[in-house]
Amino acid sequence: MKQTIMRFNRDELGDWVAELACGHAQHVRHNPPWQNRSWVVSKDGRNKMVGQLLECRLCDRLDNQDQADQNSVISTNEIPIPSFATRTMMASLNLSSSLFSGSR
Numbered sequence: 001m002k003q004t005i006m007r008f009n010r011d012e013l014g015d016w017v018a019e020l021a022c023g024h025a026q027h028v029r030h031n032p033p034w035q036n037r038s039w040v041v042s043k044d045g046r047n048k049m050v051g052q053l054l055e056c057r058l059c060d061r062l063d064n065q066d067q068a069d070q071n072s073v074i075s076t077n078e079i080p081i082p083s084f085a086t087r088t089m090m091a092s093l094n095l096s097s098s099l100f101s102g103s104r
């Protein structure tokens with residue numbers, strides 16, 4: 001989910017953290033060649049990014065959790081109550097096992 005960058009903070013290691021409109025914080029490291037965010041090391045670059053959108057992975061994760069919760073509720077409702085047929089089958093199993101032991 002894309003969220004607006006409100007401002008930038010530094011964590012205890014000196015890495016830049018974007019504070020997003022949703023209240024989450026996300027690291028914006030300049031770590032080439034994997035993460036190429038040269039803009040984050042300059043004050044101008046960061047100022048330009050304030051108000052821009054950044055993909056918030058925490059929001060995405062919360063969204064997925066919500067959907068998973070809803071799915072689990074639906075599937076719980078769909079679990080059938082043991083039917084008469086199941087109980088009859090179990091009773092007949094007990095019967096046949098007692099017949100078997102009686103024939104010895």
Ligand SMILES: [Zn+2]
Binds near residue numbers: 020023024059
């Ligand atoms: Zn978020």
